[in-house]
Amino acid sequence: MMKRQRTDAVVVEQLRVVRGGRDVLPGLSLVVPVGQVVGLLGPSGGGKSTLMRAIVGVQRVASGTVTVLGESAGSPGLRRRVGYVTQSPSVYADLSVRHNLAYFAKVLGAPTDAVDRAIESVDLASHADASVGNLSGGQRSRVSLAAALVGDPELLVLDEPTVGLDPVLRRDLWDLFRRLAHEEGRTLLVSSHVMDEATRCDRLLLLREGEILSDSTLPELLDHTGAPDAEQAFLALVDRASGRAPEGPPGHPARPSQHESGDRS
């Protein structure tokens, strides 16, 4: 099992990414500290997936640097050290949980006991021989997560892992993320456009239109904005960034129009 060594798992400096002829990330800088659950929150289209792709090294970058666990993002040495779960399922529906994970372990060159450890980590031992196609949505999400865990990664990058799940499954997954960070010392970068998931993160990065509006803990964010919850705080920051004063009383910033709130849930 890996040991914590550095203070920053990810360091992004002046990252510029152009997609479809547009500056999706115009010049982003941020750090993700080791051993924490960092939430990457913000409206759809804000650049969360693009940033994650740059961190795992699958995104063409126009300029800037992305350093992951002390190496340049996408370096061959990071292959097993970084686990990535995309929004679309990456496991085979016609194979059992165990066979899926055995396949990923082989691809990554991970030891065979990594399969059982990953299955236990995500609490799927009782379904290890079930076909993935017969599992519930929440169980399937956990298989994808287990596939990312077989390489025993120090950094897990999870793109909207709780989307479409019911509140109980969401809570269970967030409990698991926290355990992976706080008990096993891994670093987790987890994206979501559901603001109430902010309460489960050690730190929050609020991303909107390719720019970081805030990088802090939730208590710091609430203190700084005077807002009662993460969603209101985010909206207050959006108003400030667009030079618009909130219309409501302090602590209750006005709600911007639907497209600005970007809520697609």
Ligand SMILES: Nc1ncnc2c1ncn2[C@@H]1O[C@H](COP(=O)(O)OP(=O)(O)OP(=O)(O)O)[C@@H](O)[C@H]1O
């Ligand atoms: N393959 C692509 N080609 C061109 N533009 C793209 C491509 N993929 C994404 N974009 C654009 O890049 C911007 C950021 O998209 P991205 O997927 O990173 O946002 P996001 O915050 O992850 O959104 P979501 O929550 O919907 O996944 C969007 O404006 C999107 O239209």
